Amino acid sequence: MNDHLLTLAPEPVWRHFRTLCNTPRPSGHEAQLVEVLERWADEKGLAHDRDSYGNLRIRRAASPGRESVPGIVLQGHLDMVTQANADHPHDFLNDPLETYVENGWLYARGTTLGADNGLGVAAALAILEADDIETGPVEALFTLEEETSLQGALSLDEDWLEGRYLLNLDSEDRGEVYIGCAGGxxxxxxxxxxxxxxxxxxxxxxxxxxxxxxxxxxxxxxxxxxxxxxxxxxxxxxxxxxxxxxxxxxxxxxxxxxxxxxxxxxxxxxxxxxxxxxxxxxxxxxxxxxxxxxxxxxxxxxxxxxxxxxxxxxxxxxxxxxxxxxxxxxxxxxxxxxxxxxxxxxxxxxxxxxxxxxxxxxxxxxxxxxxxxxxxxxxxxxxxxxxxxxxxxxxxxxxPGWTPSADSTLLTRFRRLHQELIGEDPAVEVIHAGLECGIIGGKYPQLEMISFGPVIRGAHSPTERTELASVEEFWKVLKALVADIGSGKAA
Missing domain, CATH: 3.30.70.360 (Alpha-Beta Plaits)
Known part of the structure; x- marks a missing residue:
């Protein structure tokens, strides 16, 4: 199902997104997807574990000589909002999504697409297996039940994550980077x-x-x-x-x-x-x-x-x-x-x-x-x-909300790379939505955090769609940022 996604670029991101589209993942029903990702991690020789609530972590070891470089946490949530048009019955517990491309945008037929936050998860998985970049330690944190209660982040174990920088991949606009969010x-x-x-x-x-x-x-x-x-x-x-x-x-x-x-x-x-x-x-x-x-x-x-x-x-x-x-x-x-x-x-x-x-x-x-x-x-x-x-x-x-920090070294690094790769300085924003950064930051105050992602429109509704060109830009910046941090050079 959704084989046409394998023809899109960047291939690693869309390949993993296809897995997410084919695996039902309503909030509270992420267990099947967790098992799929754990099997994939085993095949790739990547370490993985779960915290006491069931949040999943998959780890990529540092490249040789990069063991002392500060670690990165790539973070996204596994669940998706399950909305369907009244004339399009869909069993979100069992049926795969049916995706299609129209005028440069990807949709799901009659339902939410799950690009929120499936594309962030897919990009994190693609980083874990990328063999053309050298990195320090990388942890991919995949939380549960974000869309219904944020309970995965709220229940996240303390003293579990090891990284210094957290890249939340759950934002929805090109050319923007988020440094704060609302609580609720x-x-x-x-x-x-x-x-x-x-x-x-x-x-x-x-x-x-x-x-x-x-x-x-x-x-x-x-x-x-x-x-x-x-x-x-x-x-x-x-x-x-x-x-x-x-x-x-x-x-x-x-x-x-x-x-x-x-x-x-x-x-x-x-x-x-x-x-x-x-x-x-x-x-x-x-x-x-x-x-x-x-x-x-x-x-x-x-x-x-x-x-x-x-x-x-x-x-x-x-x-x-x-x-x-x-x-x-x-x-x-x-x-x-x-x-x-x-x-x-x-x-x-x-x-x-x-x-x-x-x-x-x-x-x-x-x-x-x-x-x-x-x-x-x-x-x-x-x-x-x-x-x-x-x-x-x-x-x-x-x-809680996420208090903005406009002078972090992580933000400085991101802005420099965005200017070099995209040709313009990103807009630094605060979002009126419940990103998990505020909750995670409360448990891990040492983390420097930013949030960014591809263009997604109509999230949480059957009109949800993502712009294909923006996914390519998102992947280019994410991959470069991970490599730049992994280099150990100053921001």
């Missing part, structure tokens, strides 16, 4: 809400909001893309005069992906059905006007529900009103831009996953910030808001 936390809200049976004249309908682009909840949060949960709740709020009652709700699948679709089942007096259709049509027209140029295909539809009033209950009138009001008032999107780093988002929130089933309400939002205090403050606002409807809020999977 999951805000989880749960509540049991009262329900009652249907009135005689009530019928059930399902309202669907679909057609959004989606994207990365950090890197794309400032692009004013639509959020399916926020938009559907806004539509429900606009139906208030029709006295609807919520039966169930599901919107979004991952807290770190902008939700592309959301669905709500409502109970409504059948006499209000014509007004319901009219209101939704008006709301759709409004959304398309507001989102023109970023989410032109936003669509609101209504259809008979799969269940009937005889088979299910709905929230009480008051519970519906309070829940819709709380969700409508919930923070989402960019909260504040950074003053210290102009043009960078400081604090944001993604209203990522919302569900209601049999009266059980659940919400998981991902709060990010360059300031840990701002992360806590936004989480507390959720607790204050949803506490008004009797919900319980907790904060999980909190992780």
């Amino acid at each position: 936390a999951d805000v989880v809200v749960d509540a049991d809400l009262p329900m009652r049976g249907c009135d005689d004249e009530e019928v059930m309908r399902q309202i669907a909001l679909t057609g959004l682009v989606g994207g990365h909840s950090g890197a794309d949060i400032h692009k004013e893309l639509g959020n399916a949960n926020q938009l559907l709740v806004r539509a429900l709020r606009a139906l208030g005069e029709l006295e609807i009652r919520l039966v169930d709700y599901r919107g979004g699948t991952l807290r770190n992906a902008l939700p592309r679709e959301a669905f709500a089942t409502i109970a409504i007096d059948e006499h209000h059905l014509p007004a319901l259709e009219l209101r939704l049509a008006e709301q759709q027209a409004l959304y398309r006007e507001e989102l023109a140029g970023v989410d032109d295909n936003v669509t609101l539809t209504v259809a008979p529900a799969a269940t009937s009033c005889e088979e299910a209950e709905a929230l009480t009138d008051t519970a519906t009103q309070l829940l819709v009001a709380a969700l409508h008032a919930a923070p989402y999107g960019v909260e504040r831009m950074s003053v210290e780093v102009p043009g960078v988002v400081e604090t944001s929130n993604n209203l990522g996953v919302v569900s209601l089933e049999n009266g059980r309400f659940h919400l998981c939002a991902l709060v990010r910030s360059l300031r840990d205090s701002a992360t806590q403050n936004l989480a507390d606002r959720f607790a204050a808001l949803f506490g008004l409807i009797g919900a319980q809020t907790r904060v999980e999977n909190a992780y």
Whole structure:
């Protein structure tokens, strides 16, 4: 499968990426890939081990005479976001991805591509086997469950890694190098809400909001893309005069992906059905006007529900009103831009996953910030808001940010090589996303770190794609950087 990847350049990177595309690797299900990589390491005579959580390390010994050169850690995560279009069923636990090239870009048919962070992993594997460069000691660290919880990095053993420089290969733009990132936390809200049976004249309908682009909840949060949960709740709020009652709700699948679709089942007096259709049509027209140029295909539809009033209950009138009001008032999107780093988002929130089933309400939002205090403050606002409807809020999977260091010798070396090879100085950036560098740096404060990678667009959505030419540039710079550090010469 995906044999066409073997015809692309650079061949070593695409050969390893083909292995990743052919090996299922959702978060929490990386075991098969770990075993594949361990067998490959054995074939190449490379040492490998796992830490207590299961993170994988593969080591390349120093070239003769380079044993005293400071070591390098190449770092990436093995898991990928698993998103598929509704009309493209895909079993991410068993099926390989189906990739194709179009106009100089690589895509996966109907699903996420897994270039995030598969290309970084593939490049690290290619460095481990490269026989045309001399290096000091090289460790490739492959972490688990980055996309869902960062738990691999959070659980990383201390006193395990030996290198001095860490190259995180999980960035997504040509000509940029990252030296800092946001921290974050999951805000989880749960509540049991009262329900009652249907009135005689009530019928059930399902309202669907679909057609959004989606994207990365950090890197794309400032692009004013639509959020399916926020938009559907806004539509429900606009139906208030029709006295609807919520039966169930599901919107979004991952807290770190902008939700592309959301669905709500409502109970409504059948006499209000014509007004319901009219209101939704008006709301759709409004959304398309507001989102023109970023989410032109936003669509609101209504259809008979799969269940009937005889088979299910709905929230009480008051519970519906309070829940819709709380969700409508919930923070989402960019909260504040950074003053210290102009043009960078400081604090944001993604209203990522919302569900209601049999009266059980659940919400998981991902709060990010360059300031840990701002992360806590936004989480507390959720607790204050949803506490008004009797919900319980907790904060999980909190992780620190990565404080920028603009004068590191590693950055100096990277900028020099980038100028020599690409012909221009790279832009030095801070990213509003949860790179693992902050967590790893907290455990290994001696590490100097940078993050860079090829061009990836639409990460965390089925439009994910990578520019082939940028992969060649990425490989050229990475290979030169590893060799330059391995030379033992000053930056």
